[in-house]
Amino acid sequence: MEHVAQVVDPFIFRLSIFVLAVFVGYFVVWSVTPALHTPLMSVTNAISSVIVVGALLAGGVANVSSGSGWARGFGFVALVFACINIFGGFLVTQRMLAMYKKKAK
Amino acid sequence: MNANLSALLYLVAGVLFILSLRGLSSPATSRRGNLLGMIGMAIAVATTLANHPPADGLAWLLVIVGIAIGAAIGAVIARRVPMTSMPELVAAFHSLVGMAAVLVAAGAFYAPEAFDIGTPGNIHTQSLVEMSLGVAIGALTFTGSVIAFLKLSARMSGAPIILPARHLINIALAVALVACIIGLVVTGSAVFFWLNVILALALGVLMIIPIGGADMPVVISMLNSYSGWAAAGIGFTLGNSALIITGALVGSSGAILSYIMCHAMNRSFISVILGGFGGETAAAGGGTGEQKPAKLGSADDAAFIMKNASKVIIVPGYGMAVAQAQHALREMADILKKEGVEVKYAIHPVAGRMPGHMNVLLAEANVPYDEVFELEDINSEFAQADIAFVIGANDVTNPAAEEDKTSPIYGMPVLQVWKAGTVMFIKRSLASGYAGIDNPLFYRDNTMMLLGDAKKVTENIVKAM
Numbered sequence: 001m002e003h004v005a006q007v008v009d010p011f012i013f014r015l016s017i018f019v020l021a022v023f024v025g026y027f028v029v030w031s032v033t034p035a036l037h038t039p040l041m042s043v044t045n046a047i048s049s050v051i052v053v054g055a056l057l058a059g060g061v062a063n064v065s066s067g068s069g070w071a072r073g074f075g076f077v078a079l080v081f082a083c084i085n086i087f088g089g090f091l092v093t094q095r096m097l098a099m100y101k102k103k104a105k
Numbered sequence: 106m107n108a109n110l111s112a113l114l115y116l117v118a119g120v121l122f123i124l125s126l127r128g129l130s131s132p133a134t135s136r137r138g139n140l141l142g143m144i145g146m147a148i149a150v151a152t153t154l155a156n157h158p159p160a161d162g163l164a165w166l167l168v169i170v171g172i173a174i175g176a177a178i179g180a181v182i183a184r185r186v187p188m189t190s191m192p193e194l195v196a197a198f199h200s201l202v203g204m205a206a207v208l209v210a211a212g213a214f215y216a217p218e219a220f221d222i223g224t225p226g227n228i229h230t231q232s233l234v235e236m237s238l239g240v241a242i243g244a245l246t247f248t249g250s251v252i253a254f255l256k257l258s259a260r261m262s263g264a265p266i267i268l269p270a271r272h273l274i275n276i277a278l279a280v281a282l283v284a285c286i287i288g289l290v291v292t293g294s295a296v297f298f299w300l301n302v303i304l305a306l307a308l309g310v311l312m313i314i315p316i317g318g319a320d321m322p323v324v325i326s327m328l329n330s331y332s333g334w335a336a337a338g339i340g341f342t343l344g345n346s347a348l349i350i351t352g353a354l355v356g357s358s359g360a361i362l363s364y365i366m367c368h369a370m371n372r373s374f375i376s377v378i379l380g381g382f383g384g385e386t387a388a389a390g391g392g393t394g395e396q397k398p399a400k401l402g403s404a405d406d407a408a409f410i411m412k413n414a415s416k417v418i419i420v421p422g423y424g425m426a427v428a429q430a431q432h433a434l435r436e437m438a439d440i441l442k443k444e445g446v447e448v449k450y451a452i453h454p455v456a457g458r459m460p461g462h463m464n465v466l467l468a469e470a471n472v473p474y475d476e477v478f479e480l481e482d483i484n485s486e487f488a489q490a491d492i493a494f495v496i497g498a499n500d501v502t503n504p505a506a507e508e509d510k511t512s513p514i515y516g517m518p519v520l521q522v523w524k525a526g527t528v529m530f531i532k533r534s535l536a537s538g539y540a541g542i543d544n545p546l547f548y549r550d551n552t553m554m555l556l557g558d559a560k561k562v563t564e565n566i567v568k569a570m
Contacts, residue, residue: 010344017346018337021353024123029358030128034454037362037461038191039139040129041329043353045198045562047122047142048336050347053115053153054220057343058212058497059167060159061219071216076167078208081201083175084182087342089198090143091183092191096465097139101196103473 039096046089052082112346114152114551119350121145126354149347157219188469189426192458193258196325200250202332206243206339207302210236213342214298220343228293232342237286239338240298246331248309253324256313257458263318271315272379278308312428316377322366325459330359362460369480371506371517371562381469399535402553404565407529410553411437412570414491416447420520421463422456424497424532425454428559431470434496437563438472441570449486450477451493451520453501484521493522497559498532503544514542528552531562 032040058075061068121141151416159165186194213220213236214228222232233261255261264489268274282304291295305319316324365480367374385504397544411417425431438448450472456463467477485494495502505512522528525544534556546552 011341014341014346014349016498017188018341018349018353021119021350022121022357022454025126025349025354025357028123028354028386029361032126032367033131034461035452035464035474035477036129036132036135037365038195038457038459038465039135039280041195041326041362041459042127042191042198042359043125043129043139043142044329044333045195045202047125047146047351047367048202048332048355049205050118050122050146050149051202051209051339052146053149053223053345053348054209054213054339054343055171055205056150056153056159056168057157057219058209058216059171060157060164061212061216062160063163065225067225068219069164071219072164072167074208074212074215074545076171078205078212079168079171080175080178080402080555081205081208083172083500084179085201085205086146086440087176087179088183088194089179090139091180092186092194095183096191096468097132097135099465099468099471100135100474100559101468101471102132102569103475 027095035100036097042089042096043093046086046093049082049085049089052079052086055079055082108156111152111156112566114148115345115347116350118145118149118152118347121148122347122351122354126358135155138236145347147332156211166287171434178181188465189226189429190258190308190464192321192325193254195459196254196257196328199325199328199332200247200254203243203250203335204247205334206332207240207247209339209426210240210342211298214295219409222342226293229318230290232480233290233293235338235341236285237298237301239335239342240301241282241286242331242338243335244302244305245309245491246335246464247330248306249313249324249331250309250328252310252313253321253328256318257321257325263321265317266314268315271311275308275311278304280312284306299307312378313433315379320370320372320377322455322457322459323363323370323372323374326359326362326366327378328359330356330363333357333359365454367461369518371514379507397545399554400550400552402529402555404555404562405569407553408566408569410442410527410529411492411494411566412444414446414526416486416490417449417488417492417494418520418525419448419521420493420498420502421452421467422494422496422498423458423463423497425559426457426463426466427531428497429461429474430465430496430560430563433560433563433567435467435470435472437567437570440567442489449483451480451483451487452477453518453520454496455479456498456501480518480520487521490525491527493520493528494531495522496563499532499544500542502528503542504545504546505542505544509545512542522546523549523551526551531555531557533558
C-alpha cells in the first residue's frame, strides 16, 4: 500500500480544522459566564476581523491588470473596515472588562 | 517566509483566539484573554505581511494608510461609545465584518493569482463554491446588521414591517440566490458574482425588517453567528487556518447566544425568524390597565420600608439604563448596605437589549459583579427577601408567564419578584411593557408603585434615606 501515493485534498484538512473548531467553540462558549456575554460579542467581533489577512492579500496585489486594480480597491476598503473592527472591538472589550470589579474589602 | 512556518503561525493565532474566549469564563481572567486575542491578531497580520508583502511602494502605502484610518476610527469609537449603545455598536461591527467578507471575496475574484486559487476567469471550482457561500452570508450579514443597527439606535421604528407575501418573496429570493451561486460556480462569470451579492443584500433586509424590537437580542446574536460563518467561508477560499478556526468559533458562539436568548423568551428560533412579534399585541394590552386600582407609594415610604428591611433584591431592566439611573441606584444600595441591609441584584437574560448588557451597565456604575446574580441562581431567594425593587423592568417580572395560559409570554422564565414581602415598581406609568403585555403584578396587594422617572425617583429615595 505504501507505494501508492494517497494524496488527501487540502480541503479535507481545512474541513477537519473547521469541524473541530466548531466543537471547541461550542464548549468554550458554554463556559463563558452570562455576565460577560456582551464582551463575548464584542471580542468575537474583533477576532472575526482576522479576515484582514484576506484584505491585506487583495490590497497588496501586484498591479498588472485592470483586475488587480479592482482587487486593490476592494482590499483597501475591506482593510479599513476590518481595522475599525479590530481596534474598536478589542478596545471596547478592554474598556468593558476594566469595569468589572469585585466587592471592595 | 516558508509556507509551513506561516501556516503554523496562523495556527498559533487561532489557538490564541480560542484562549481569548476561554478567558471570559470569569471576570478575573477575562482581561488577560483579551490581551491574548490582540497578540493573536498581531501575529496573523505580521505573518501575512511577511509571507505576502505588498507588491510595490504604492501597495505598502495603501496598506499602511488603510490600517491607520481603521485604527483611528476604531479607537475613537471604542473610547466614546456610551455603554447603553453597545447593542447598536455591536450590530454596526457585524455589518463591517459582513462587508469586509464580501470585499475580500471580490478582491479574490478579480485577482485570484494573489490568493493561489487560479487565474482570472479560470478560478478553481472548489474555490468558487467557498467564495460564493462566503459572499452570500457576508452580504446578508451586512444589510441585516444595518437594519438591526437602525432599529436598535431608534433611527428606524422597532415595530415589525410586514410585507404582503413576504415568505414567498423570501423563498423566491433564496431560490434565485442558490441559482446564482450555481451559475457562478459553473460559468465563473462576474455577472453572477454581483447578482449573488445583490440578492443576498436584499435578502438580508427582508429577513430582519419583520422582526420586532423585543426580539432584537436574538437577531443581534444570530448576526454574530452569520458574521462568523462568512469569515469561515472566506477562510476556506484563502486556505487560512486562523480564519477558519475563528469563523467556526464566532459562528458557534453566536448560535449559542441566540439559543440562550430564545430560551429566555420562551420563543422558538423559527418563530423569531418568521417575525411579526411585538406588533399586534401592543394594541390589545394598552386599554385595560387604567381602570384597575394600583397602590401608589412615595419615595419617603419606599426609603422607610427599605431601611427597615433585612434583604433587598434589586431587579434592573432596560428602563433603568434609558433613564441613566444606575449610579443613583448604586448610591441607594450603598446606603442600604451601610444600614446592614443585604442587597443583591437579579438579572434576567433579556434584561437589556443584548446578551449580558445589563451586567455591563451595572459594572459601569461600580456595582461589584459578585453582587449580581443570574435568574436561575437567585429565583429561589425572592421568597426570603423583604423587598423586590424593580426598576425599569416589566415583562421579565410578569407572573402571567407562569399563571396565565392565554398570555403571549406564557412559559417564559421570569423573575419571581411577587414572592418577596413587598414589590416596589419604579415605572413611568402603568402602561404595558416592551412586549406590549399588561402586568397583573401592578394591582396586587403587596405591590407598591413608584411612578416617575427611574433616576428622579431613585434620587428622591436616596435623599429620603
